[in-house]
Amino acid sequence: MIKISHLSKSFSGQKVLDDLSLEIQQGEVVALIGSSGAGKSTFLRSLNYLEEADSGSIQLGDFEVDFATITQSQILTLRRKLSMVFQQFNLFERRTALDNVKEGLVVVKKMSKEEATELAKEELAKVGLSDRANHYPRHLSGGQKQRVALARALAMKPDVLLLDEPTSALDPELVGEVQKSIADAARSGQTMILVSHDMSFVAQVADRVLFLDKGHIIEEGSPNQLINNPQQERTKEFFASYKRTYI
DSSP, X not given: OEEEEEEEEEETTEXXXXXXXXXXXXXXXXXXXXXXXXXXXXXXXXXXXXXXOSEEEEEETTEEEETTSOOHHHHHHHHHHEEEEOTTOOOOTTSOHHHHHHHHXXXXXXXXXXXXXXXXXXXXXXXXXXXXXXXXXXXXXXXXXXXXXXXXXXXXXXXXXXXXXTTTTSOHHHHHHHHHHHHHHHHTTOOEEEEOSOHHHHHHHOXXXXXXXXXXXEEEEOHHHXXXXXXXXXXXXXXXXXXXXXX
């Protein structure tokens, strides 16, 4: 289980996350939705300390850390437990797909190169890229790059996979292949926190949906409850605007 307590973050005096608390069960997929600027990406980045939270704590099993007093050693442990997939892939351009997946296994997990190679091949196979293992990012499509990034994150065997708009930078025809790989990982029992504007994908993959607005969790529920029968006025406004724009 992951337990996040009283997480707050401000930029230039402006509160972006305001005392957020949340519990996520092992194997659960939680989606964060809301307007741009609601705090969704900041929430993910604060969890693995890519952004320095002002206050709050996170507990992953027996590991617990207070963000106000976090040490360098705790940051490294936290990042081993939380793998992140970004919008823009963030692959090493001068390394093959296989080497991109291997990197964290060798450097962070201290695996032998042989061990890391075998695991990296397994993860690339899971996302359908065995035939692209020796290709460099410049020779891969956007969807293939994102699947390499997903394989790299999953190879670390994280307690929680963080996904920040993983398909937003892709051409529409490439979105499906990445979504399938994410859905496959969800079905395998991988715990996830997903930020997405794609409500059809959220409905397909999430167990629970949280609506964020101005740094607060305004409403939560199953995808069907929240998307088709929101209770709060702000949530109703959001979905009315979404439907006008996208449907």
